[in-house]
Amino acid sequence: MTVTRFAPSPTGYMHIGNLRTALYSYLISKHDDGKFILRIEDTDRERLVEGATDIIKSTLAITGLGYDEGPDVGGDHGPYVQSERKPIYMEYAKKLVDAGHAYYCFCTKERLEELHNEDALGGYDRHCRNLSKEEIEKNLNAGVPYVIRQKMPLDGVTTYYDSVFGEISMNNSELQDQILMKADGYPTYNFAHVIDDYLMGVTHVVRGSEYLTSTPKYVLLYDAFGWERPNYVHLPLLMGKNADGTVSKLSKRHGAVSFQDLIDDGYLPEAIVNYIALLGWCPKNSESEFFTLDELKAVFTIDGVSKSPAVFDFEKLLWFNGEYIHKLDDEEFKMLSARFIKTEIPANINRNKMLELLKTRISKFTELDEKMEFFITLPEYDTELFYNKKNKIADLEVVKTVLEAAKETLCSVNSFDNDSLFAALMPLSEKLGLKTGAIMWCIRIAVSGMAATPGGATEIMEVIGKEESLARIDKALAKL
RNA sequence: GGCUCGUUGGUCAAGCGGCUAAGACAUCAGCCUCUCACGCUGAAAACAUGGGUUCGAUUCCCGUACGAGUCACCA
Numbered sequence: 053m054t055v056t057r058f059a060p061s062p063t064g065y066m067h068i069g070n071l072r073t074a075l076y077s078y079l080i081s082k083h084d085d086g087k088f089i090l091r092i093e094d095t096d097r098e099r100l101v102e103g104a105t106d107i108i109k110s111t112l113a114i115t116g117l118g119y120d121e122g123p124d125v126g127g128d129h130g131p132y133v134q135s136e137r138k139p140i141y142m143e144y145a146k147k148l149v150d151a152g153h154a155y156y157c158f159c160t161k162e163r164l165e166e167l168h169n170e171d172a173l174g175g176y177d178r179h180c181r182n183l184s185k186e187e188i189e190k191n192l193n194a195g196v197p198y199v200i201r202q203k204m205p206l207d208g209v210t211t212y213y214d215s216v217f218g219e220i221s222m223n224n225s226e227l228q229d230q231i232l233m234k235a236d237g238y239p240t241y242n243f244a245h246v247i248d249d250y251l252m253g254v255t256h257v258v259r260g261s262e263y264l265t266s267t268p269k270y271v272l273l274y275d276a277f278g279w280e281r282p283n284y285v286h287l288p289l290l291m292g293k294n295a296d297g298t299v300s301k302l303s304k305r306h307g308a309v310s311f312q313d314l315i316d317d318g319y320l321p322e323a324i325v326n327y328i329a330l331l332g333w334c335p336k337n338s339e340s341e342f343f344t345l346d347e348l349k350a351v352f353t354i355d356g357v358s359k360s361p362a363v364f365d366f367e368k369l370l371w372f373n374g375e376y377i378h379k380l381d382d383e384e385f386k387m388l389s390a391r392f393i394k395t396e397i398p399a400n401i402n403r404n405k406m407l408e409l410l411k412t413r414i415s416k417f418t419e420l421d422e423k424m425e426f427f428i429t430l431p432e433y434d435t436e437l438f439y440n441k442k443n444k445i446a447d448l449e450v451v452k453t454v455l456e457a458a459k460e461t462l463c464s465v466n467s468f469d470n471d472s473l474f475a476a477l478m479p480l481s482e483k484l485g486l487k488t489g490a491i492m493w494c495i496r497i498a499v500s501g502m503a504a505t506p507g508g509a510t511e512i513m514e515v516i517g518k519e520e521s522l523a524r525i526d527k528a529l530a531k532l
Numbered sequence: 533g534g535c536u537c538g539u540u541g542g543u544c545a546a547g548c549g550g551c552u553a554a555g556a557c558a559u560c561a562g563c564c565u566c567u568c569a570c571g572c573u574g575a576a577a578a579c580a581u582g583g584g585u586u587c588g589a590u591u592c593c594c595g596u597a598c599g600a601g602u603c604a605c606c607a
Contacts, residue, residue, distance in 0.1 A: 061607055099607085230604090240607085245607090261537075262600095265603080288538085289600070297542095299600085330556090334546070341556060358544095361600060365543050368543070440567085442567095477566090489565085489567085492567080503567070505567060507569095508567065508568090509566055
């Protein structure tokens, strides 16, 4: 059975690249009806951020990435929070020491810093690699702080196979004797994730490609324990475009890059998921780019994952979001809008009708307030606006005639809905010898004060009501 | 700097030795229309580079350039 996991550190917000890793990891297991595990990697006690785990959980819940095992869900391989598994790691580390694959290191931080100063990229000099048994015992008994390091082979080559990148080989001489257990008794990521992945039965390790070159060290750990290596699936990085045109790893300076930022900015979770699914992965022979999570489960395969980094394109996300919003049914749209509309809406406004007009004309919910403004207050505008080449309106006297006739007609219209209004106004066209477009243009400008509006003249009047419509026409007349 | 990986239009990308090199976003033009949006139609726009291999390379190999990642008691 395919078992994957998402193993974030609770160090802050849910980065969009992280979410994509979670998505792919989820999809890989679910494509095979496998299991998806959530594991919290909180071994760095200094970087812990309170509430971060809740953000992770709620993001997975909102996006629909349900996990079969994890904290608060349980499972046969718990606990699923690394800090609660602390004793396990030391036990395995000692096994490694006994087997000669790891060793105690008593070097002080100061000494390591000095090493660093001499050669910034040199790494550890393996000073404690060959301490005598007696010396180790002595230090241990004296309570000298220690770490446990992995004993790397000094020569040879380590090779592993990655499902996306293929065969990766590293000279063992490149590998540092990395720290497995820290002085505070907690394991490092390098050690903990290997132990946990093995113990939890993870078959596919899915993570960002920043781990591509450290994986040989992990593979060596599996080998040392005599465990079967998992499948590795390294994902291409997500990049952001910088102001100067260059790209770099997607980060805060590229804008809203946490899931919560995007939600707050008016994006729909479905649209976000759909878009990031396509960033670094492409379906085999598919004509559509639209996928629900269930559809993704069905079509997602590792061989569609790309090797090259992908630039996060807010424009395209915005387009996706617009498409998702337009497809919402009216009730849903109204509900979701309510969360974003900050403007007080006066009684004369037909809220439902207004939202209907806006729905197909926004790409994200935060555009709502600005776009609805003119319904509520007539903007200041210049009579210049009435001129219109296409409708051959080059004379304000014509506008005046139209508005006066419209006013008269509108006074006697009782049901101010789009169809009635349109029916009532149509005859003016013949009466005044003008095209419908010309009539409506004049009215729309008068009633909106804007060159471009969501909806036409009659729709706008339906939204703002009879009294306000007539008042706005009067105001226009006064300008002419 | 060493090591590892990558490189198809502005962006996401298909392609897996022979094609007029798909498609989507963005851009531009036209149509539709009560303005806008939607929709429809069309346009412009790409195989980083030099060598091989081959009858034939975007596709395979090597070099170069460029980019990214990594070299922590962070993950």
